[in-house]
Amino acid sequence: MAIISVSNLTYQYAQSEAPAVNDVTFDVEAGDWVAIVGHNGSGKSTLAKLLIGILAADSGTIDIAGTRLTEASVWDVRETIGMVFQNPDNQFVGATVADDVAFGMENRHVSRDVMIRRVKEALLQVGMWEFRDREPARLSGGQKQRVALAGVMAVAPKILILDEATSMLDPEGRSDILNTIKTLKQKLNLTVLSITHDIDEAAQADRILVIDDGRFIEEATPQALFEHGSDLIAMGLDVPFSAKLTELLAQRGVAVPAHYLDEGSLADWLWKSRLTK
Amino acid sequence: MNNFMFGRYIPGNSWVHRLDPRAKLLLCFIYIGVVFFANNFWTYLLLTVVLLGSIILAAVPARIFIRGLRPLFWLLLFTVVIQIFFGAGGHVYWQWGVFSITHDGLVSAGLILMRFVLIILISTLLTFTTQPLAIADGIESLLNPLRKVHFPVATLALMLSLSLRFVPTLMDEATKIMNAQRSRGVDFGSGGLRQQIKTIVPILIPLFVNAFQRAVDISIAMEARGYRDGENRTKYRQLKWRSADTISLVGFVIMAGLVIALRQLT
Ligand SMILES: Nc1ncnc2c1ncn2[C@@H]1O[C@H](COP(=O)(O)OP(=O)(O)OP(=O)(O)O)[C@@H](O)[C@H]1O
Ligand SMILES: [Mg+2]
Secondary structure, eight states, X not given: OEEEEEEEEEEOOTTOSSOSEEEEEEXXXXXXXXXXXXXXXXXXHHHHHHHTTSSOOSEEEEEETTEEXXXXXXXXXXXXXXXXXXOSGGGOOSSSHHHHHHHHHHHTTOOHHHHHHHHHHHHHHTTOGGGTTOOGGGSOHHHHXXXXXXXXXXXXXXXXXXXXXXXXXXXXXXXXXHHHHHHHHHHHTOEEEEEOSOHHHHHTOSEEEEEETTEEEEEEOHHHHHTTTTHHHHHTOOOOHHHHHHHHHHHTTOOOOSSOOOHHHHHHHHHHHHHHO | OTTOOTTOOOOOOSTTTTSXXXXXXXXXXXXXXXXXXXXXXXXXXXXXXXXXXXXXXXXXXXXXXXXXXXXXXXXXXHHHHHHHHHOOOSOEEEEETTEEEEHHHHHHHHHHHHHHXXXXXXXXXXXXXXXXXXXXXXXXXXXXXXXXGTXXXXXXXXXXXXXXXXXXXXXXXXXXXXXXXXXXXXXXXXSOHHHHXXXXXXXXXXXXXXXXXXXXXXXXXXXHTTOOOSSSOXXXXXXXXXXXXXXXHHHHHHHHHHHHHHGXXX
């Protein structure tokens, strides 16, 4: 059974003309990594807020791990979902790193002994244990996002939603945190739903859903989607360097392979194609 | 902002630093209360000695204390001058219209100055040796009895600690906005008062707008992390009352008793 099951979901903001999420239907299987891409204002964050019950849908249904999301079940549903947001500063609630990680557990009435143990575990998992007494003002954006991740992991959710969680980080911080998420996902069999403009993040996914004007317009594997080349920009993704290069080569009449190559395999293909000539 | 020492925390590990924030708050309240009972040389001497002793135990350099007093210099001067000119009674040394300098006026000005300085120094000592967060924790814990009358103590404490948490963030943002305005040719800190106010407005407006956006984001993040109501939560941070706290509290109570006894001397 799908761990996330959404059907005919529609939501319109009170002051706006068109629905921000329009008749959306999709399933996510447990243990999957699904990326949602789309240009600015296409309704991705709205969808995420609907999934954790911060916004209430106008129509349609959401089932999370077999529970129908309603006003009564919203707190139970939030137990199963952890969410990391875009802005590192605006989700750091605690006064220090350890306090912030404990915040979610304090809300769930976890006893202090258990909290102390889990704060340590979670901070070790994201490599932030040495920073446990630091205030947020003395952390980098990437470190704050790690703490946010630790805070989410400390309450052991089944589903992790990332709403552009890496978009305010530099490339290094970005790949660092992506690697951490990958490891965690494998270890804990998490289901990951990542909303992103970043091609590397989308490439981690088993499946990519493309959203435009509140509707899902395409669903594909990363491989299949990246063959679109510069159309990706229109879909809200930054085109990867290897795809740009492949396209430029094709324009110059080089017979490039039709399927998507990442940087490594493009390099492989390049030097091999030279050899065989 | 760097020479603004009042209300700052000076990291350290002295005897005073290690006291429980609840104890330090209570000591501070007792001391300030007792200052208003002091009325003669001996009582003030005792209070001064206790204060100096505490400052020495806190191991915070004296020049930092003096810097902490400096921003309040004009306030002190103003109060003293008012007292000198308008305090009446006793021998009149000098008079001009409603202004007069009298013996009682001088004495009360001296006393007020003394009380002011003592109160400022003991509160400065509190903030120098206690992290804002610890003070918030201490206040929460001391207010705990109010829960009985359904006063939202924990919510208040969370609000306090959240605002403290965002002070540096907003300061950073203000600096960023100022730099952005500077790069557009705004000249801060020059021109007349009107001109200066004019340059402040374009800082405040984006700062406010961003702060509100931030508040919305934070409330969403808090809710997503399971925050329902402030009162029924467990607590990760805990305060520890140690024997040093009891000892200092007893010491201050004895001091209070002595001051009240010494009052009778005149
Ligand atoms: N609080 C709000 N009130 C009214 N309209 C809103 C609100 N938040 C978002 N919208 C509108 O809803 C639409 C979808 O916004 P949403 O934030 O979901 O987009 P997004 O895909 O997350 O974009 P981005 O990539 O910029 O984060 C946009 O047209 C936006 O203007
Ligand atoms: Mg968004």
